[in-house]
Amino acid sequence: MVKIFYDKDVDFNAVKDKIIAVIGYGSQGRAQALNMKDSGLNVVVGLRPNGSSWEKAKKDGHEVMSIEEAAEKADIIHILIPDEVQPAVYKKQIEPYLTEGKTISFSHGYNIHYGFIKPPENVNITMVAPKSPGAMVRKTYEEGFGVPGLVAVERDYTGDALQIALGMAKGIGLTRVGVIQTTFKEETETDLFGEQVVLCGGVTELIKAAFETLVEAGYAPEMAYFETCHELKLIVDLIYQKGLQGMWENVSNTAEYGGLTRRERVINEESRKAMKEILKEIQDGRFAKEWSLEREAGFPHLNALRRLEKEHLIEKVGKDLRKMCGLEKE
Numbered sequence: 001m002v003k004i005f006y007d008k009d010v011d012f013n014a015v016k017d018k019i020i021a022v023i024g025y026g027s028q029g030r031a032q033a034l035n036m037k038d039s040g041l042n043v044v045v046g047l048r049p050n051g052s053s054w055e056k057a058k059k060d061g062h063e064v065m066s067i068e069e070a071a072e073k074a075d076i077i078h079i080l081i082p083d084e085v086q087p088a089v090y091k092k093q094i095e096p097y098l099t100e101g102k103t104i105s106f107s108h109g110y111n112i113h114y115g116f117i118k119p120p121e122n123v124n125i126t127m128v129a130p131k132s133p134g135a136m137v138r139k140t141y142e143e144g145f146g147v148p149g150l151v152a153v154e155r156d157y158t159g160d161a162l163q164i165a166l167g168m169a170k171g172i173g174l175t176r177v178g179v180i181q182t183t184f185k186e187e188t189e190t191d192l193f194g195e196q197v198v199l200c201g202g203v204t205e206l207i208k209a210a211f212e213t214l215v216e217a218g219y220a221p222e223m224a225y226f227e228t229c230h231e232l233k234l235i236v237d238l239i240y241q242k243g244l245q246g247m248w249e250n251v252s253n254t255a256e257y258g259g260l261t262r263r264e265r266v267i268n269e270e271s272r273k274a275m276k277e278i279l280k281e282i283q284d285g286r287f288a289k290e291w292s293l294e295r296e297a298g299f300p301h302l303n304a305l306r307r308l309e310k311e312h313l314i315e316k317v318g319k320d321l322r323k324m325c326g327l328e329k330e
C-alpha cells in the first residue's frame with residue numbers, strides 16, 4: 001500500500017526557518033520557487049548570471065544570486081536544472097558548499113539513482129516531484145488547488161529529511177491534492193518508462209503512424225490531423241476525468257466495439273515485448289549510459305531527431321489547423 005500525505009498531515013516546522021535555494025528557473029524552477037515563496041517559505045534563486053532566467057526571476061520578485069552563492073547561503077539546495085547538466089553544475093558549483101546537515105533535493109531521482117551525483121555522507125538527499133509539467137504546477141496553485149506529487153528520501157542524515165521534503169511539497173501545493181511516498185529508484189524508473197513508452201514516445205509515434213496511414217491512403221492531411229491528433233485531447237480528458245470506463249461510456253457504441261476489437265492488432269505481443277526491453281534498459285542503466293554519451297558528443301542524435309520531427313507533415317498541417325482553431329497564435 002502506498003503512503004499518501006495531504007495538507008492535514010504536514011506542517012512547515014522542518015522548513016520554516018530554513019533557506020531554500022532553487023537552482024534553475026525553467027519549467028519546474030519558476031513554478032516551484034513561486035509557489036514556495038507564496039506559501040511563506042524562504043526562497044532564493046540560484047542562476048548563472050549571463051543566462052536568460054536571471055531577469056525573469058528578478059522580475060518575479062525573487063532574491064537572485066549565483067549558483068555558488070545560493071548553495072552557500074541555503075540549508076536546502078533544490079536542483080531544478082536539466083538532468084543532463086546537473087552532474088557538472090553540482091560538482092563545480094554546489095558540492096563545495098554542501099556542508100554537514102544540509103539537504104540536497106531534486107524533482108527527479110535520475111542523477112542520484114544512476115550515481116552521476118554522489119553527495120557526501122553527511123547531508124540529506126531528498127526528492128519532491130510534482131507529477132505534472134511546471135506550468136500546471138503554478139496555474140493550479142494560483143487557482144487554490146495543485147497537482148499530485150511524490151516525495152522520497154535517499155538519505156536521512158538529520159533525522160527529519162522526510163519532514164523537510166513534505167514541508168517543501170506542501171509549499172509547492174502538492175499536499176493539497178496528495179503526495180505519495182516513493183523511492184529514488186521507483187520514481188526514476190517509472191518516470192523514464194512512462195515518458196518513453198506512453199506519454200512522450202509512444203503517443204507521438206502512434207499519432208504519426210496513424211496520420212501517415214491515412215495520408216498515404218489518399219485522405220486529406222487536415223482530416224487525418226483532426227482524427228489522429230486533435231481529437232486525442234478529448235479522449236484523454238475523458239480518461240483523465242472518468243477512467244477508461246468513463247471514456248467508453250461517452251463514445252459511440254460503434255467506437256467502443258471497433259476500439260475494443262481492433263486495439264490488440266496495434267498494441268500486441270510484439271509491443272509488450274518491446275516495452276519489457278525498454279524497461280530492462282532503464283533498470284540496468286543502459287539508457288542512462290546512452291544519454292550521457294549523447295550529451296558528451298554534443299547531442300548529434302537528438303538534434304537529428306528534432307529536425308526530422310519538426311519537418312514532419314503533421315507539424316505543418318497541425319500548425320495551420322491550430323491557428324484556425326485559435327489554439328496557436330502567429
Ligand SMILES: NC(=O)C1=CN([C@@H]2O[C@H](COP(=O)(O)OP(=O)(O)OC[C@H]3O[C@@H](n4cnc5c(N)ncnc54)[C@H](OP(=O)(O)O)[C@@H]3O)[C@@H](O)[C@H]2O)C=CC1
Binds near residue numbers: 025052080108131132
Ligand atoms: N519539465 C517538467 O515538467 C518536469 C521536470 N522534472 C524534473 O525537474 C528538473 C528540472 O527540469 P525542467 O524544469 O524541465 O528544466 P528546464 O530545462 O526548464 O531548466 C531550465 C533552467 O535551467 C537552467 N540551466 C540550463 N542549463 C544550465 C547550466 N548549464 N548551468 C546552469 N543553469 C542551467 C536555465 O538557466 P538559463 O536561463 O541561464 O539557461 C533555466 O533556468 C529535472 O530534474 C526534471 O527531470 C520533473 C517533473 C516534471
Ligand SMILES: CC[C@](O)(C(C)=O)C(=O)O
Binds near residue numbers: 191195199
Ligand atoms: C512526461 C515527461 C516528464 O517526465 C514530466 C513532465 O513528468 C519530464 O521528464 O518532463
Ligand SMILES: [Mg+2]
Binds near residue numbers: 131191195
Ligand atoms: Mg514525469
Ligand SMILES: [Mg+2]
Binds near residue numbers: 195
Ligand atoms: Mg521525466
